[in-house]
Amino acid sequence: MTKSRAGKGVGKHRVVSHKAWIEARRKFLAKEKKFTRLRDALARQRRALPWERVDKQYVFDAPKGGETLAELFGGKSQLVVYHFMFAPDWNEGCKHCSFWADNFNGLGIHLNHRDVSFIAISRAPLAKLDAFKKRMAGASSGSPRAGTISTTTTRPRSPRRKSKAGRRSSTIRNPTSA
Amino acid sequence: MTDREGVSVFYKDQGGAVFHTYSSYARGIDMLNTAYHYLDLVPKGRDEDALEFTQSWVRFHDRYEL
Numbered sequence: 522m523t524k525s526r527a528g529k530g531v532g533k534h535r536v537v538s539h540k541a542w543i544e545a546r547r548k549f550l551a552k553e554k555k556f557t558r559l560r561d562a563l564a565r566q567r568r569a570l571p572w573e574r575v576d577k578q579y580v581f582d583a584p585k586g587g588e589t590l591a592e593l594f595g596g597k598s599q600l601v602v603y604h605f606m607f608a609p610d611w612n613e614g615c616k617h618c619s620f621w622a623d624n625f626n627g628l629g630i631h632l633n634h635r636d637v638s639f640i641a642i643s644r645a646p647l648a649k650l651d652a653f654k655k656r657m658a659g660a661s662s663g664s665p666r667a668g669t670i671s672t673t674t675t676r677p678r679s680p681r682r683k684s685k686a687g688r689r690s691s692t693i694r695n696p697t698s699a
Numbered sequence: 700m701t702d703r704e705g706v707s708v709f710y711k712d713q714g715g716a717v718f719h720t721y722s723s724y725a726r727g728i729d730m731l732n733t734a735y736h737y738l739d740l741v742p743k744g745r746d747e748d749a750l751e752f753t754q755s756w757v758r759f760h761d762r763y764e765l
Contacts, residue, residue, distance in 0.1 A: 572718035600709040606702040
């Protein structure tokens with residue numbers, strides 16, 4: 522084992538004494554803290570953005586029957602909706618959304634205690650969502666709902682790169698992209 | 700193809716009126732994926748530069764080959 526041993530693809534990397542390591546780490550910490558403050562400020566500005574009223578009636582297929590958008594709040598005042606790509610004619614959900622959904626695990630209960638309801642929606646029928654949820658057991662939070670939300674009429678900007686899934690249009694249309 | 704990924708946020712006031720407060724997609728939902736934040740910490744990072752597209756390595760969690 523050599524001193525500068527590095528993983529495949531990482532290449533030769535600078536290896537230093539512990540003292541120099543701490544020094545470099547501390548110096549970088551200042552940068553990280555600056556970024557944290559900037560991120561906090563960005564989040565405040567995001568929350569200060571204007572709202573638009575949703576007058577259109579959306580109804581979703583839920584385990585206990587149809588639910589309106591207002592009902593998805595489940596008694597909370599704030600709602601986060603993840604649009605999970607699962608078209609009606611697909612036999613399984615989008616694998617990239619599934620990667621994201623693996624991060625949902627355990628999330629709902631915490632958000633519920635901060636006055637937030639969290640839900641995933643897809644266009645595929647509920648039976649397909651349930652079967653897929655069963656297959657991916659433990660990876661999602663709560664019961665998915667079948668339906669779509671079209672929040673504005675603005676088409677999203679073309680993504681720089683096409684997904685493997687091909688040409689994109691949107692069910693949750695929004696004008697912004699980070 | 701009429702689907703794409705995204706997150707939307709809504710608020711309901713005491714009178715029951717619903718407001719759309721935020722939506723994002725593409726890199727905008729990076730922050731919702733903890734795995735990517737961990738990958739950002741390791742020496743190889745996301746390690747996606749040489750791939751055909753950034754997430755071409757992703758599989759369903761029951762479809763990875765060991």
